Amino acid sequence: MVSQDNTKLVNFNAEIFRKIGALADEMQLPCYAVGGFVRDSLLQRKCKDIDIMVVGEPIAFAKAAKTKLNGFGFAVFERFRTARLSLKDREMGEIELEFVGARKESYSPESRKPITEVGTLQDDLSRRDFTINALAVSLNQATFGKLTDLFNGRNDLSAQLLRTPLEPESTFSDDPLRMMRAARFASQLNFNLEPEIFVAMQNMHRRIGIVSKERVRDELFKIMASPKPSVGLDILYKTGVLKEILPELTAMAGVEQIDGVGHKDTFYHTLKVVDNISEMSEKFWLRMAALFHDVGKPKTKRFKEGHGWTFHGHDAVGAAMMQRIFRKQKFPLDHLEYVQKLIRLHLRPIPLSGEEITDSAIRRLMFEAGEELDDLMMLCRADVTSKNPQKVEKIMSNFLLVEEKVSQVCEKDLLAKWRPPINGVEIMEMFNLSEGKIVGLLKKSMENAIIDGVIPYDKEAAMRFLNDEFQKINDKN
Incomplete structure (x- = not known):
């Protein structure tokens, strides 16, 4: 809801704005809070990033503000005539101030880097992206709180x-x-x-x-x-x-028909899955995994007479595609493995309910998902988007059986940590081995023994098992 009082905007009576305005008066500069902070104040939304615009020299004003306001984290960007300052305010907490000068800009067709010149308040507001961001509130004492709205941005906020x-x-x-x-x-x-x-x-x-x-x-x-x-x-x-x-996403759009048989529009299905996840969790990379969970479908789409459309292996193909997508889009690589794991495993839980759900099948899922098991189950739940209520009910009923079985196995085997009792590094130390094939074989044998119930989920039992396995390998050699 938009505030209706032009002069009493949210947070604009905070002491910090009075101090900035007093400094501007001392330096004889027109000074305004502009842009997103004004917009969010009118919408009564919290905002910690505040743009302060002066009609004049912003860097000198920013340096004076740093001293007067006891700011920290001061940074100057001479090329853009801007400066940034952090400070702690009694009423607003820690905030970021960015000081800019009123400017007008022009661009060449080949570049988005602006050629800037000193401008007026009107020049500055007219160059902004949207009318709701082309709002300015005066901080000078004589006009403190006065809203300048040259493009009816306030009406657009209401509308x-x-x-x-x-x-x-x-x-x-x-x-x-x-x-x-x-x-x-x-x-x-x-x-x-x-x-x-x-x-x-x-x-x-x-x-x-x-x-x-x-x-x-x-x-x-x-x-x-x-x-x-x-x-x-x-x-x-x-x-x-x-x-x-992201052409990999748009490649999922559309419905192809052969012999009157179509398939679900994967792109719009994906949007629904992303929204479902967003209602369940604020985990950002879980949302990103949802965005890309079916990205391998266009490459694996086939039509088989008598069976219809298939997407066999799209989970593995999609996971493999992510490294190139991450690098091309400059996504942080430290989240790549997490996203790949969820894409690779997103088909695993629900089909388990189509057969007798064995402890070993659940243990294998838990080992492969590791600490991401809860996120994987959430993604699987969000992936149910059918418009057929009976189909949704059946899938969710089966899914609940899998969830219940996971809980039972966790409790029974104390597998809440979802990781092997002995890791690869410990195996190398136990047998004085360097990284290589033998370490991998030993680790996999131990995991399979736990999954299949041959040995309990217990470090001592795992050590005894590994000693026996290592002895077998030595005997063969």
């Missing part, structure tokens, strides 16, 4: 509408990343796009190619962290932007 201050083509041509930001704000705020924005994105989607992978990744991540990621992802898909940045 939950995304519009650009200038023509959308001009706004997106200047900075193509704004197309990603349109999808992101739609997801984060549950806002609608003005039709002209949607058309402009369709016409200009290829221009996203000049934006760095890192900047595109950051916007994608913000969409994936939003309450309902499908909103932004669907906008990117329908405008063509998604095909430019």
